[in-house]
Amino acid sequence: MKLLFKILLLLAITPIYSQNSIHGVITDSNTKAPIVYANIYIPAVEKGTMSHEKGDFTIDNLPPGKYEVLFSIIGYQTKSITIKIPFEEHLHLSLSPSFIEMKDIIISTPFHKLQRDNVMKVEQENIKNLKAGGAVTLAEGIANIPGVESLTTGLGIGKPVIRGLSSNRVLVYAQGVRLENQQFGAEHGLGINDAGVESIEVIKGPASLLYGSDALGGVLYVNPERFSQSNSTTGDVAANYFSNTEGVTTSAGVKSSTETFKFLFRGSTASHSDYKTDAYRVTNTRFNEQDFKAGIGYQNKGFTTEFRYNVNVSDLGIPITTGIGQGGEQSKNRTPLLPFQNITNHVLSSKSTIFFNKSRLDINLGYIYNDRKEFETPHDHDDHDHDDHHDHEEHEEEHEHEAYGTLDPALHMKLKTANYDIKYNLPKLGKLETIFGVQGMNQINTNYGDEQLIPNARTNDIGILATSHIHFEKADMQLGIRFDNRTIDVNSDFNKSFNSFNAAAGVKTNIAKYITARVNLASGFRAPNLAELKSYGTHEGTNRFEIGNETLKSEQNLQADVALEYTNEHLEVFANVFYNTIKNYIYLSPNGEIIKNVPVYEYFQNNAHLYGGEFGIHVHPHPMDWLHVESNFEMVTGKQNNDDYLPLIPAHTLSNMIRVEFNKKWLEKSYAFVKLKTTFQQNKLGAFETSTKDYSLLSAGFGSTLRLFKKDLLLSISGNNLTNKTYVNHLSRLKSDGIFNIGRNISIGFTYTL
Template sequence: MKLYYLWFLLLFINQPIFAQNTVSGEVKDYTSKETLPYVSVYLPQLNKGTQTNENGIFELTNLPLGELKIQFSFLGYKSIIKSVFITKEHDIQLDIEMESSVFQVEEVVISGGTYSTQHQNAIKIELVKGSELSSTGAQSFTEAIVDIPGVDMISKGNGVVKPVIRGLSMTNILLLNNGVKMENFQFSENHPFIIDEFGIDRVEIIKGPASLLYGSDAVGGVINVLKEKPAPVGFILGDFNSQYHSNTQGIVSNFGVKGSNETFFWGIRAGVKSHTDYKDGNGDYVPNTRFNETSIKSNVGMNKSFGVFRLNYDYNAPKFGMSINDAFPFITENGRENNYWYQDLKNHVISTRNTLFIDKYSLNVNASYQLNNRVLQTDDTKPFYEMVNIDSNTFSYEAKVNFPSNEKTTYIVGVQGASNTIKNNDAPNHLLPDANVNDIALFAFAQFNLFKNLKAQTGIRYDYRSINTQAEPNRGAVDTNFGDISSSFGTTYNLSKKILFRTNIASAFRTPNIAELTQNGIHGGRYEQGNPDLKSQRSYEIDLSSHYHSKKLLIDISGFYNAINNYIFIAPSNEKTINNDIIYKYSQTNATIVGGEIAIDLLPFEWLSLNTSYAYLKGEQNDGNNLPFIPQNKLRFHAKFQKDNIGAFQNSFFKIGGTFADQQNNPSLFETETNSYVLLNMGVGSSIKISNQLISFSIQANNLLDKTYIDHLSTLKELGLYNIGRNISFNLKIPFNL
């Protein structure tokens, strides 16, 4: 209820009369000078947008004072981002000319601390559009983003997957649901983040330390999943999306409706997923990799000249089969229903994100409540069918003051905090002890121009965390606290309009999680023992990157060196239990991860685009032992043939590409080497209007040659089980207006 009280307080707080500012203009084609109808005109700070009319005219009303960024987007054209500075009550005329382009050079992003363009950030922020996720043929959100160089995934089948950013995973990275830090017991490779790919506008990915903005756990990077934009003012829009996956007989559907007027906006979306056990390249099904999920997402909000107020609710209820030895005797045939050895998960997230405009200042007040329930169902031969039942309740809050900015400076100060309670229910196995974790942090952030083409950003942050756990028969109580400072300094230098250089030096940290401090028992098929004396893990990273773009060529090159002090890891020891189980112990050492990525996009003809990327990683401890879960170095490539109009068909394409994964011959202590492999993918799609109803469809074939292979980050490797074989997905989207 706290969030509802906060929202209504902000919504109806007494406000003085504010200026009624307007920005209007005309959008034309740069070459032909013809007006462009139905161009998207969007203000990310206000979560508000419109579109040009039949004559290319747009108008934005009820705008606050200060700097606003306006993004103009239209299919087949390069997006344009304009900053306007409203200093007093008046109307602004803003005329735009858009150039045709296949490449989208940059977009407005928010994960770097402010509303800014990708090129204004010293931290490189990758972007994946929501519309691209369904066309990958992936069966999960995480699988859909691994084409980004430097991003990979740990998998136990197609449902139980976790992202890896530059060789770090689990509690070394953060996943944000529209800015809300997900708390899904993510300390284990068997515990996936609970999020799906439905109703997403875009995904922003920070590769590298980001504790300055997000606190503990953001040492490897951040994945921020941003919700779909509201409907343009005056519209009620909807869409139906459906997929079928041949390999798993997978059925995936979601349906959404949203509307908006000058003051209010709202939206609701529901989705389902259902997959059988997948088949490998030999045609053999991999037992108990089936999974099912239902989800509901809703939002309501208000836009006024004095502020923006948003209230969101997300519910996800996945059931993930566990492909482990204990389950195999009970899985006698390929099926869809979860009956034995599966994770029965439920996640509720209520969040409110609000911005108040006070003269030239803006105040962000955000809060969320998250309830995550994790149940492990086993089999009838066990004393308890329900072996684990544990809740995690998290209340988080944030307040940020954005000081008056101009074209040269931006200053932000803020406070963040969270309270997490872990409580075991009536089940015999305690994944974690009952515990309380409390956080509070203060931070300051600045962006400024040093010279005409040289921009800098810097900041500092202090975090305090207390952890209190209850004693249990097999483990003692923990009562400890941590205090950590994070900082960063980075620059962007525009050598010309086409060439950009970035540098960033950052320190980040993560505190030991509860499992690492307290574990003492069987988990994930092995005996694990925590260490209550663990210290905070600290990362010092330097990033260098460059960007070049022209009308037909785009090149991104980046390299990094990450020195990690007190790196926390688990490894087998020389000790055994009375049952002769090897004891795996948590300990610390210094480590380094070195790597880089390159991505090249080439447009030799208007109808042909070529893309290739390569990611390299090397991670090792100071004693020479290799770090775990370091992915294979991978080369990805594809060619896409596209045509705007072919008879009645619009935006048609054909693409072919694949992945080459190099041999991983640097395994950690409890890993083995992994052979190289090559996968080939192919896709085709188009749109057609039938009686004024647009229908979009595509077919995507992954692992087209039905290759039998094992990826290094598959935890099914130790069981001798292969990754998924050929999968052909059929995708259908039907948008509509009400």
């Protein structure tokens, strides 16, 4: 740590450069009229502005070097250009009208390009679009991204599933650092609130080249909200109401920037009672959450840095499946019953860049402190039998207060993770861009509760990588190689080391005027986690006794991706297919024994493969450019080499949506949509799974921006499962007890810009 602080101190002592700026004007390519309020943004220095009434703009205080500048506004095709600072010319830039949604720079890949220029296919979705669909939580919202589903325990607990892979096979990044929150458990959620989030990016497939172990199945990259533009101050307040849970979420934030300093603060809350189906409320799916985010940044002509902090405190009920819908407690209480989780997650991150004349050094540092407590009824693990179920129900309210008062947590773990990511962007050599990097992590797990599922342990990671992007006249190519080492040390009684070499190669080319093809081949790996190696105890959230396997080997996979896209001004068609083979796939299976009245599960390995893809079409016909018709189909199949199907593979889905967008004086930035999502029957089952019936869910929504006291007020209303369909999703952990997913839910919300 001392060395890292010295590096930061060294970076702070940077040379002073002369004043550098870019200025110009933006016009419509057809009418030549100036474009007002266009966004101009330089991702490398995280600096931007907006065009004025005459289409003119200026960005000052820029370090020397080559930068990609992004120009975007709704209704026009996003454009990017590369300029070299110092830049003495006056830019005259024109944007072409387009009703395809404007795209942003992809942050999760190393060269930070627009998706159309990216070799790797990355899904990107603005958080505003996900929330417009009425999602209660971020975990629910990401399930609307093609190729992504959510493994859920009610509404409050959800984790991403990318093309059939989840848990430690999917790495989550937030604030530019890897998020570590004991994600080995199926009932351990994201621990991220959507307030203060700008967008979500999803890498579908092995990303070990970029991120090391645990990115074998893909990466969910959560981009925090940007600071305000230079010399500006903004703020907003927002609230949403959800009819099904009678839940309320609130958010308030403020941010301000000068030419050199910038800061932001945001606080949010969420409170929900048990969710309701057409027949009953699902006991103890209630949850409460408080979230606070802060950031401060500094920039001079050769150095930028920012620090961000996020604390998230959640109380999450763990559903007791016995008796739900058959006499279980039916109430609108928001205080979780026993058992429940109390989780506090701190994320502290810093991101710094030092600019040289033709190169730059990026340093990302992170510290994550996860404090996880699980409370249960005191008699759950007594050695003698109990027949006091009815007595327990009578004293549920008493146990509520004990849980928050004198009752100690049965399971209490603290996970402290420090990580670093340092990359050097070499000077560009002709059409070749190259990055060298080193990444690492030091992680300490400590138990404090009476029970112990996984032992105290220390984990250390280090990875070294090199990757290059080559731009040819008719194609772009990306190549990379990486070496990783992970060691796990358990109280000096158990020490194991895992090593892996991984590589990736891809090419993107325009095979016709409107047709783009991408082909990528990448390997990935995942070292066994601490739970898989050394767990021994009752996992309360899953109601089973888990036994680790010290002989487990690393998972290693190889995935091939082929993506084809046809895009013109009024039509988009895409097809993404993949084949993923995994060596030493780790899975849980019961061994037939019973300990403490729960079944015993052990970890095993077998080779496996997954295949499938996403296919879609998006039409916005001329002259009805306000009309959008979208259809998407997703499928994935997972098998072991003995032809047994893998568990927790999402069913095939088909989504059809009609959406309209208006931008009139009396109806600014308005939209409306109707969506029908059909989930097909899942009868390709892993061991001990049961089949899931098909179902269709109807959703609709409307939103509009009004002017109130010369400020923007966004009003929205949306409804999910409008027909109040009773259904069970295959990835619901309540499925084995026949418990339905959420019924009809109407959400009403507003966001007011201060």
